[in-house]
Amino acid sequence: MSDVPTHHPLYDPAALEAKWQARWSERRTNEPELDRPARPFYNLMMFPYPSAEGLHVGNMFAFTGADIYGRFKRLQGYDVFEPMGFDAFGIHSENYALSIGTNPAQLIPKNIANFRRQLKRFGGMFDWRHELSTTDPAYYKWTQWLFLQLFHAGLAYKKRAAVNWCPKDKTVLANEQVINGRCERCDTPVEQRFLDQWFFRITDFAQRLLDNLDKLDWSSSTVALQRNWIGRSEGAELVFETPGGPKITVFTTRPDTVFGATYLVLAPEHPLVTDLIAVEQRAAVKGYQREVQAKDVVARRVGDKTKTGVFLGSYARNPATGESIPIWIADYVLMEYGTGAIMAVPAHDKRDFEFATQFELPIRQVVKTDGEPLPSVSEEGTLMNSGAFDGATCREGGRKIVAWLAQRGTATPRVQYRLHDWCISRQRYWGPPIPIIYCERCGPVAVPEKDLPVELPFIEDFRPDDTGISPLARHKEWYFVKCPDCGDQGRRETDVSDTFLDSAWYHLRYPSTEFADRPFDPARTKTWLPVSTYIGGNEHAVLHLLYSRFVSMVLKDLGHIHFEEPFPKLRAHGLIVKDGSKMSKSRGNVVVPDAYIQQWGADTFRMYLMFLGPFQEGGDFRETGIVGIRRFLDKVWTLAHEALTPGASPGKSESVERKLHQTIRKVGADTESLNYNTAIAAMMEYVNELREQGARSKEQVEPLVIMVAPYAPHFAEELWELLGHKRSVFEEQWPRHDEGLAAAGDVEIAVQVNGKLRSRLTVPRGMPQDDVVARVLADEAVKKFVDGQKVKKVIYVQDRLVNLVV
RNA sequence: GCGACCGUGGCGGAAUUGGCAGACGCGCCAGCCUUAGGAGCUGGUGGGGCAACCCGUGGGGGUUCGAGUCCCUCCGGUCGCACCA
Numbered sequence: 096m097s098d099v100p101t102h103h104p105l106y107d108p109a110a111l112e113a114k115w116q117a118r119w120s121e122r123r124t125n126e127p128e129l130d131r132p133a134r135p136f137y138n139l140m141m142f143p144y145p146s147a148e149g150l151h152v153g154n155m156f157a158f159t160g161a162d163i164y165g166r167f168k169r170l171q172g173y174d175v176f177e178p179m180g181f182d183a184f185g186i187h188s189e190n191y192a193l194s195i196g197t198n199p200a201q202l203i204p205k206n207i208a209n210f211r212r213q214l215k216r217f218g219g220m221f222d223w224r225h226e227l228s229t230t231d232p233a234y235y236k237w238t239q240w241l242f243l244q245l246f247h248a249g250l251a252y253k254k255r256a257a258v259n260w261c262p263k264d265k266t267v268l269a270n271e272q273v274i275n276g277r278c279e280r281c282d283t284p285v286e287q288r289f290l291d292q293w294f295f296r297i298t299d300f301a302q303r304l305l306d307n308l309d310k311l312d313w314s315s316s317t318v319a320l321q322r323n324w325i326g327r328s329e330g331a332e333l334v335f336e337t338p339g340g341p342k343i344t345v346f347t348t349r350p351d352t353v354f355g356a357t358y359l360v361l362a363p364e365h366p367l368v369t370d371l372i373a374v375e376q377r378a379a380v381k382g383y384q385r386e387v388q389a390k391d392v393v394a395r396r397v398g399d400k401t402k403t404g405v406f407l408g409s410y411a412r413n414p415a416t417g418e419s420i421p422i423w424i425a426d427y428v429l430m431e432y433g434t435g436a437i438m439a440v441p442a443h444d445k446r447d448f449e450f451a452t453q454f455e456l457p458i459r460q461v462v463k464t465d466g467e468p469l470p471s472v473s474e475e476g477t478l479m480n481s482g483a484f485d486g487a488t489c490r491e492g493g494r495k496i497v498a499w500l501a502q503r504g505t506a507t508p509r510v511q512y513r514l515h516d517w518c519i520s521r522q523r524y525w526g527p528p529i530p531i532i533y534c535e536r537c538g539p540v541a542v543p544e545k546d547l548p549v550e551l552p553f554i555e556d557f558r559p560d561d562t563g564i565s566p567l568a569r570h571k572e573w574y575f576v577k578c579p580d581c582g583d584q585g586r587r588e589t590d591v592s593d594t595f596l597d598s599a600w601y602h603l604r605y606p607s608t609e610f611a612d613r614p615f616d617p618a619r620t621k622t623w624l625p626v627s628t629y630i631g632g633n634e635h636a637v638l639h640l641l642y643s644r645f646v647s648m649v650l651k652d653l654g655h656i657h658f659e660e661p662f663p664k665l666r667a668h669g670l671i672v673k674d675g676s677k678m679s680k681s682r683g684n685v686v687v688p689d690a691y692i693q694q695w696g697a698d699t700f701r702m703y704l705m706f707l708g709p710f711q712e713g714g715d716f717r718e719t720g721i722v723g724i725r726r727f728l729d730k731v732w733t734l735a736h737e738a739l740t741p742g743a744s745p746g747k748s749e750s751v752e753r754k755l756h757q758t759i760r761k762v763g764a765d766t767e768s769l770n771y772n773t774a775i776a777a778m779m780e781y782v783n784e785l786r787e788q789g790a791r792s793k794e795q796v797e798p799l800v801i802m803v804a805p806y807a808p809h810f811a812e813e814l815w816e817l818l819g820h821k822r823s824v825f826e827e828q829w830p831r832h833d834e835g836l837a838a839a840g841d842v843e844i845a846v847q848v849n850g851k852l853r854s855r856l857t858v859p860r861g862m863p864q865d866d867v868v869a870r871v872l873a874d875e876a877v878k879k880f881v882d883g884q885k886v887k888k889v890i891y892v893q894d895r896l897v898n899l900v901v
Numbered sequence: 902g903c904g905a906c907c908g909u910g911g912c913g914g915a916a917u918u919g920g921c922a923g924a925c926g927c928g929c930c931a932g933c934c935u936u937a938g939g940a941g942c943u944g945g946u947g948g949g950g951c952a953a954c955c956c957g958u959g960g961g962g963g964u965u966c967g968a969g970u971c972c973c974u975c976c977g978g979u980c981g982c983a984c985c986a
Contacts, residue, residue, distance in 0.1 A: 776925035845921040850967040
């Protein structure tokens with residue numbers, strides 16, 4: 096800081112920010128009227144997992160961007176509800192608690208307290224009356240209620256399934272939590288296990304989830320990720336008969352190539368395999384099946400993709416050609432997708448081609464390729480070797496073949512999705528117990544709603560083991576209960592639910608946190624939902640956002656809510672990286688904001704993060720450059736103080752006025768579209784203009800203070816008070832720009848000859864073409880290039896450019 | 902392999918969507934003020950050239966009066982999915 100004497104107090108962020116945070120809290124500045132808001136606006140951001148390390152720069156970047164938007168809406172006259180909470184259940188907390196030998200129930204409150212402190216310090220416009228934590232029994236009571244809604248609706252079911260098992264975390268993982276065959280949390284290779292698991296029937300909603308994407312105002316990147324994840328493909332089921340044996344149904348997206356199907360492949364665990372093994376192949380097949388089962392998921396899915404397989408010794412009839420073709424099993428065919436069986440068309444599928452080559456199976460080309468080598472997978476082409484269908488295009492031929500086979504009962508059009516049902520059970524401790532009681536006589540029985548919540552007991556030994564049974568089973572007083580239906584001895588479900596169930600409905604809870612007797616109040620929900628704007632990271636594009644949409648659809652169908660899309664408008668922010676790579680504890684490059692906030696103040700740091708690059712793209716964190724924002728705020732500070740000095744405000748200047756209205760227009764538009772970096776640049780330009788023109792009247796500075804308020808809220812409050820206002824700056828209205836004033840004055844237009852810039856010309860705005868051209872032709876610099884040649888064509892763009900073609 | 906995105910000064914990034922490339926900021930250079938400068942202020946800052954001018958948005962080609970922006974192609978990078986039939 097300068098020690099040169101100044102005539103006004105220096106900007107001291109620390110004291111000033113503490114003052115305004117205290118005042119917001121006393122005056123309830125951030126607590127909107129929830130029951131009768133004039134213009135409700137629900138500004139939601141993705142709630143954090145309260146890690147022991149505290150809020151990091153990535154969180155703060157996301158929250159600052161969302162907070163600026165909320166504050167901007169507030170200045171536009173909305174009643175903005177901006178709640179904050181904690182997603183505190185889950186394996187992450189539990190593993191950390193295990194590593195330091197504490198119970199997560201003791202650890203989490205400390206982490207939350209630390210997060211709350213940091214969130215208050217950075218100056219978010221949070222309504223702390225409505226804070227929530229998913230680990231609070233008053234919250235998870237309703238998570239369990241939600242489970243029961245699905246259970247009663249027949250959308251929750253239990254089945255023994257091959258699941259992803261993480262041997263380190265000792266739990267089941269959802270497909271979404273397996274990254275390249277590894278556990279997304281600890282990076283351990285995932286194994287296959289067969290366990291009884293609870294599933295939600297999200298696949299019943301696949302088409303609806305897909306169709307609604309068109310109606311949502313979402314970042315296109317997020318839509319693309321969801322569409323890809325749902326993975327719709329159209330095709331047909333074809334039936335292959337076996338002599339004296341079972342019929343084999345395959346799914347294919349290319350029924351047009353059925354004449355080229357020269358063998359069938361079943362997944363090794365396909366239930367029909369037993370019926371199809373020829374005696375002489377029994378040993379080989381059993382051996383192969385054992386071999387595949389011993390492989391973990393990594394080896395099967397991501398390992399080297401050399402094809403393996405074994406012939407069953409039996410044959411099926413190709414429904415199109417009538418030929419007898421061999422049946423194989425191979426692990427490149429997955430039981431979870433389609434029917435677990437395929438027709439192999441080696442000429443037109445890369446995988447089938449590799450397999451056929453390796454095992455010397457016949458390859459028959461059925462699509463013309465223009466000399467392109469096989470396998471040719473293109474759908475652009477015409478059929479050959481396909482009987483009556485020769486010469487038809489792939490698309491048309493495919494339709495005709497399906498129709499033809501359908502008449503004989505061997506084909507059905509079929510849509511297939513990659514989306515799987517959502518496995519929601521976890522054999523762990525730190526989650527909401529699934530509210531089911533098993534009874535010898537009645538089977539699985541829902542815990543009656545009056546008995547909710549099923550509280551998670553505090554137990555000393557919550558370490559998971561290899562049995563695949565939750566630690567809760569070791570807690571006898573909790574485990575054994577009476578059956579709610581018949582009163583016999585029963586036992587509780589010991590699995591807890593997936594964290595993503597907690598977060599699939601938290602937006603419904605926020606406006607209703609004070610109601611103990613209902614998950615979400617109907618009136619509040621009607622007033623505040625769906626969410627006005629949701630801002631969060633694309634890391635949740637397929638998990639959280641898909642599950643939340645699914646849960647909303649279910650609740651809508653059951654009559655609990657009035658909408659089926661919870662987040663009509665969603666914006667994905669970018670990622671803050673450090674030195675080009677993602678911040679992570681293992682890399683040791685996590686940046687914690689506390690020290691920066693202490694050194695520079697929250698306002699400077701907030702604005703600095705937003706100035707780093709486009710909010711929706713993120714950027715590389717580096718500390719050089721923070722000083723630029725501080726200099727800007729110092730200049731605004733000085734201007735505001737000078738505006739108070741009598742006689743030091745040298746009135747209006749026309750160029751300043753124009754710049755002011757242009758700035759209001761640009762900052763408003765850029766803030767609305769989350770282009771915060773350019774909004775800040777525009778405010779800097781205005782400050783530069785004020786300083787150059789020696790202009791600093793109240794009328795010139797006050798709109799600037801309001802515009803800077805969403806970005807630097809404490810700073811703006813202080814200056815607003817200084818300028819003589821009693822109310823919070825957030826009670827004010829965003830300034831209006833006057834289009835006429837913004838556009839007034841002269842413009843400088845570019846003058847080109849043959850597309851090259853040769854001169855510039857200042858003319859009154861809106862000057863007619865003929866007058867402009869006359870002046871252009873009189874310009875010496877232009878004359879030189881025209882040089883007596885005939886002007887063939889004149890291009891004129893109003894107020895921008897003239898181009899003479901000679 | 903499939904899908905999405907990106908490539909602009911020393912650096913982060915702008916460019917009203919086909920119309921003056923490099924706004925704004927960092928850094929750097931020079932000057933002023935200072936005992937001093939890691940403070941402040943003023944000016945400069947894409948490359949080449951004394952200049953007139955020329956060249957410049959990853960490379961090459963195209964469309965256009967005009968291309969960072971549109972099309973084709975190649976190179977490089979990021980993210981997501983991935984033996985999904």
